[in-house]
Amino acid sequence: MAEDVPPQDGPAVSSAWLAEQVTEASAAGIAATIARLVRHGELAPQTRLPTVRALASRLDVSPATVSAAWATLRKQRVVAGGGRQGTWVLGGLAVPRPARYENISRLWPNQTLNLSRAVPDPALLPNLAPAFEHALRDPEVHSYDVVSISGPLRAAAEHTWPFRTDNWMTVNGGYEGLLLLMRTTVVPGEHVAIEDPATPRLLDILDNVGARAVPVATDADGPIPASLRDALRLDPVAFVYEPRSSSYLGASVTPGRRDELAALLAGTDTLVVEDDGLGELSAFDYHGVAELLPEQSVLVRSYSKSHSPDLRLGVMAGATEPIERVRVYRQFGSGWTSRLLQNALAWLLEDEAARSTVAAARTTYQERREHLAGLLAARGVPSAGVDGLAIWVPVRSEPEALLVLASHGVAVAGASASWTRPAPPVIRVATGIPIPDADRVADAIALAVQAR
Known part of the structure; x- marks a missing residue:
C-alpha cells in the first residue's frame, strides 16, 4: 500500500477510512465527498488527507482521478497543498473571492482617512432626480421583454461611441461586463494577454475563470507592441487593456500606438477587450484598437465614476x-439591466446640465490630483498620474510605506496587487474625494516613502 499521509504534525485521516466514505469513485464524486465531510464537521481544519496514490489504490481508480478531485477542491479553497507537502483541509466551504480587490476598510477605525479607493465625489455627480422622472415615463416600464439595451440608451451612447456597430449590451457596471466576457470566452487553462500592470479586479476575474495571464508591458502610450508580439506567440483567446486614462498612471493609447497594436492583432483569433473604466470623465480622446478592428473587439465603457455608481451601468458594444454569448449567458440570472436605470442614464447623456456637471467634475478632479502632487513635489516626493482619480508615488518598500501611513491614520493602496511579476514598489493615493488637511497627509507620505 502506498504511503497514507506524508509525515507531518497534526490530525490526519487514513485512505481506508476516507475510501469508505466515498460513494462514487469519480473525480466529481470524491470532491463531493470531501466537501460533505467538511460541511458536516467530520473533517476539521488542518486535517491531513491521504496521498493521491494511497487513496487511488483504495478506490481502484487512477491517481489522475484523485488529483482531479484535489484540484477542484483547491480551486474552491476547501483544501490546500499538494505534492510532497501533502494536502490538508483549509476549513469550511469557501466561495471564490476577489482576493486582490476585496477591501478591508470595514475593519478600520472610523477616524481612518481612506485614500485607498479611487472613487468619485458624490458632490460632483449629476442630479439623478430629473433623470428618473424622465425614465418613469417610458411606456415599457414593468415589461418582462428581454432587451440587450434600451432604445433611448443606445441612441444616446451612439453619439459618443468611437465606431459603428449593431451589437450592443448593457451590463451592471464595467467589471461585470469584463467578468461576463471572460466567463463566456475563456476555457480554464487558456491564455489571456493583459496589460501589466492591470487592475486587481481584472486579475481576480482571470483567476476566477481559470485563465493564465500573459503580461504585456506598458508605457505612457499604452501597451508596448514588442511585448504584445511576444504574448501573441502563446495564442491568447483575449487581450484585455485600458485604451485611455489607465488605472496605473492614467496612460492613454495614441493613434500611432493604436495602429501598431491593430496591425499585430489583425488576422488573429484573439478577442480584443477594451476597458474604458473612466469613461466620460477621461480628459483624453479615445484611440483604441476597436476603431480599426470592430469585428474583433468589444469596448466596455463604465458610467459609474462619471454619472453615479448607483446607476450600476456599463455599456459594451462591438464584435457579434x-x-x-454574454446575452445568452445572462439568461441564467438577471437577463437584462433595469430599463429605469438605462433610460435615466440615456437622459443624463443628452441633458446639457448633466454634461456640464461631468465636465466640471473632470476639471475639479484634475485640480485635486495636481494639488496633492504639488504638495508632494514641495517635499521632494515625486508622483505620477496624468488623469483619473489617484496619483502613484514610488516608495522604497510598499509594506513599510503602508504601515507608516496607517500609523498616521491614513489608508492607501499598494500597487503590488496590480502586477503579475515583480515590479518597483509604488503606492496609490486616491484624490477623487476632498482630502482634509492635505498638508498633514503630504507630510505623512513624505515620511512613508523613506521607510524600508
Missing part, C-alpha cells in the same frame, strides 16, 4: 459573437 462575444456580445451574443
Whole structure:
C-alpha cells in the first residue's frame, strides 16, 4: 500500500477510512465527498488527507482521478497543498473571492482617512432626480421583454461611441461586463494577454475563470507592441487593456500606438477587450484598437465614476459573437439591466446640465490630483498620474510605506496587487474625494516613502 499521509504534525485521516466514505469513485464524486465531510464537521481544519496514490489504490481508480478531485477542491479553497507537502483541509466551504480587490476598510477605525479607493465625489455627480422622472415615463416600464439595451440608451451612447456597430449590451457596471466576457470566452487553462500592470479586479476575474495571464508591458502610450508580439506567440483567446486614462498612471493609447497594436492583432483569433473604466470623465480622446478592428473587439465603457455608481451601468458594444454569448449567458440570472436605470442614464447623456456637471467634475478632479502632487513635489516626493482619480508615488518598500501611513491614520493602496511579476514598489493615493488637511497627509507620505 502506498504511503497514507506524508509525515507531518497534526490530525490526519487514513485512505481506508476516507475510501469508505466515498460513494462514487469519480473525480466529481470524491470532491463531493470531501466537501460533505467538511460541511458536516467530520473533517476539521488542518486535517491531513491521504496521498493521491494511497487513496487511488483504495478506490481502484487512477491517481489522475484523485488529483482531479484535489484540484477542484483547491480551486474552491476547501483544501490546500499538494505534492510532497501533502494536502490538508483549509476549513469550511469557501466561495471564490476577489482576493486582490476585496477591501478591508470595514475593519478600520472610523477616524481612518481612506485614500485607498479611487472613487468619485458624490458632490460632483449629476442630479439623478430629473433623470428618473424622465425614465418613469417610458411606456415599457414593468415589461418582462428581454432587451440587450434600451432604445433611448443606445441612441444616446451612439453619439459618443468611437465606431459603428449593431451589437450592443448593457451590463451592471464595467467589471461585470469584463467578468461576463471572460466567463463566456475563456476555457480554464487558456491564455489571456493583459496589460501589466492591470487592475486587481481584472486579475481576480482571470483567476476566477481559470485563465493564465500573459503580461504585456506598458508605457505612457499604452501597451508596448514588442511585448504584445511576444504574448501573441502563446495564442491568447483575449487581450484585455485600458485604451485611455489607465488605472496605473492614467496612460492613454495614441493613434500611432493604436495602429501598431491593430496591425499585430489583425488576422488573429484573439478577442480584443477594451476597458474604458473612466469613461466620460477621461480628459483624453479615445484611440483604441476597436476603431480599426470592430469585428474583433468589444469596448466596455463604465458610467459609474462619471454619472453615479448607483446607476450600476456599463455599456459594451462591438464584435457579434462575444456580445451574443454574454446575452445568452445572462439568461441564467438577471437577463437584462433595469430599463429605469438605462433610460435615466440615456437622459443624463443628452441633458446639457448633466454634461456640464461631468465636465466640471473632470476639471475639479484634475485640480485635486495636481494639488496633492504639488504638495508632494514641495517635499521632494515625486508622483505620477496624468488623469483619473489617484496619483502613484514610488516608495522604497510598499509594506513599510503602508504601515507608516496607517500609523498616521491614513489608508492607501499598494500597487503590488496590480502586477503579475515583480515590479518597483509604488503606492496609490486616491484624490477623487476632498482630502482634509492635505498638508498633514503630504507630510505623512513624505515620511512613508523613506521607510524600508
